[in-house]
Amino acid sequence: MSMRRIVPLALGLVLAALTAVTAFAAENPVVVQLNQRLARLQSDPALAEFAAYEKLQAQHAVIAFDKARRSQRETLQYVAERRVEIAEIAARTQAARREADRLDRTRSELLVEASRREAERARREAERLRVQAQIQAEETERLRLAAEAEALARQEAETTLDTVAGQQASRLSTARQRELKLAREEAELVSGAKLPASKFESRGEVFTLGADAFASGSAKLSGGGNASASALAAYLQANPKARARIEGYGDKQTPGQRRADALRDALAAGGVQRNRLQSAAKGAGTKARALEVVITH
Template identity: 50%
Template sequence: MIAVALVTTAMLSGCSSLPPPTNELAGAQQSVARAENADADQYAAAELANARNALGRAQSAMSEGEEDDARLLAESAASWGDLALARSRAASTQADYDQRRNEIADLRQRLQLGADDAGPAPLAWTEPNVPANADAQTAMSQRLIALDADARLQGMASYERLQARQSVDALANVRKSDRAQATQVAQRRVETAELSARTEATRRDVDRLDRERSDLLVEASRQEAERARQEAERMRVEAQIQMEEAQRLRASVEAESAARMQAEEIILDVAGDQKSKLSAAREKEAALARQEAALTGAGSLPASKRDARGEVFTLDGTSFGSGKSTLTAAASANVAALGAYIAAAPTGRISIEAHTDGQGEADANQQLSQRRANAVRDTLANAGVPKSRMQATGMGETAPIADDGTAAGRARNRRVEIIVADK
């Protein structure tokens, strides 16, 4: 706003009493840098090139003592840079929107849902109807009025709209020699305001599509899990029927040793084959439960391994602040995802064992580890795991797994293990 006012004053008075345009040059440099950081070289190459050119000319004018020219060129560079930024953001946002729409269409088809009836993104717009004989200032004013009247864009790109309005209003008092350049700057400011407002609205739609996509992914995972459960039940019934048939064969050939041996071989083959199928089905069900937990929660499952105790998930020492018993936001999300997995999968009892390193007093470490074990238990309970199935134990510094004399070893010793027994 200050830059626009200073440039307007420059056009009216010749800048004889204005300070050197160092602020305007700094603002122009920032505008160009923002556009470059937003990949304007890819999406708005021409606008970015114009911004760089105007900035270079402004810097040259400044070094030659031509402060009036430097000020005007800096404003031109800033308006080109802001337009390049707006175009780049609009292009990348539209690409995000189209990608989300395509993903949602694929998911809806996969789930046999109806077609999505969402309208076009706000970036798909129609130019306002401006009379052909309107002068440039009137035409730009009407474009801003149309932008303000669009209910979808209320409250969006307020700063860009203000810059555009100031640039357009300033045309009424600008010097004739500067009018052409001032008009071009105002046109770029109006276009920047239009693009920025529609881009904000489209980004809001992208966020909405992200939520819809997540819901559809959860539903797809649930349907896949249900199909896996049905397949497991079908194989169980099939195995039972085949087992009964094998038993009938055994009874029918019991009188003859050779026939009995043949029946035993059939039984073993059938039992082994069905056991493998049921095991594979259970593994698939557990994997789908992991997917569902990850989709439902904001986090991901902690690292895990399997040993004689069952499946062991480990939270490392970064899951809590130093000396604290409150889970970090990321660790809390991961434990919540683990809770969703445990609630969905067929598992046995859960043991929570918290460990510290050997730094500090043993009693204090024991109490801290118990509080941390309790915090993990409570987070799992909030995610749907019954407390009656869980036991939280603070192990203190009694069970190190690495050399506690080194920082790396102490970091490994600070951990919480969640042991999920097989059902």
């Protein structure tokens, strides 16, 4: 397929995309403004046939910005604005180059004509026009490269900031884990009992008590259950801002709510304020899981 057929096809695709996305993004004024700039560029008779690839890149960037999540919108808006600017600059650059080519041809014609008439004057005029067009093209190209460099520098800065933020979050998490480890050790020393096994989940730090924490067929805490309750109460007192949600799992003889209430009452008796405690039933339990204590710090 020849270039004379490829270029109009690409430009037609750009115009179609502009029409569709402008209608879709009517509620986003920034997207509308960017699409209007691309539409004006496409409708300009002097620039419409130039920079088809840059226009497509700009339109893709506008679409990505319009569909972006809130956390990405600032970055993608910046990229979309730079892409539109690059498309405008590229179109003017290519138009200037074509004009320079036309002026070169004009120069040749003037030289032929000048051989019969005022050769020197015609040559100087053609040269002046050529240099002027070249300067304009070089300045436009410089602006395009500067815009690309600015976009890349911003992306690198954002990447660096994301890396630093991730490192800081990791350090904070490590410090928090160390702090909780010391709080667990303190609670075990104060209570003279071991804390139940725990793990960290998205809902918080989860301690699990098995069925042996209760007397057989009863919601009354066993000796081991009371020891675990004492250790948990000391742990909550070592973390005064923490709250506990006690989730009870029942069996045929003992409802889960009664088990959760029994541990809640034991924690309150151990000195934990009741407004920091919440109990609830969570269905059927097993030998390994009769209670879960979810502590949010």
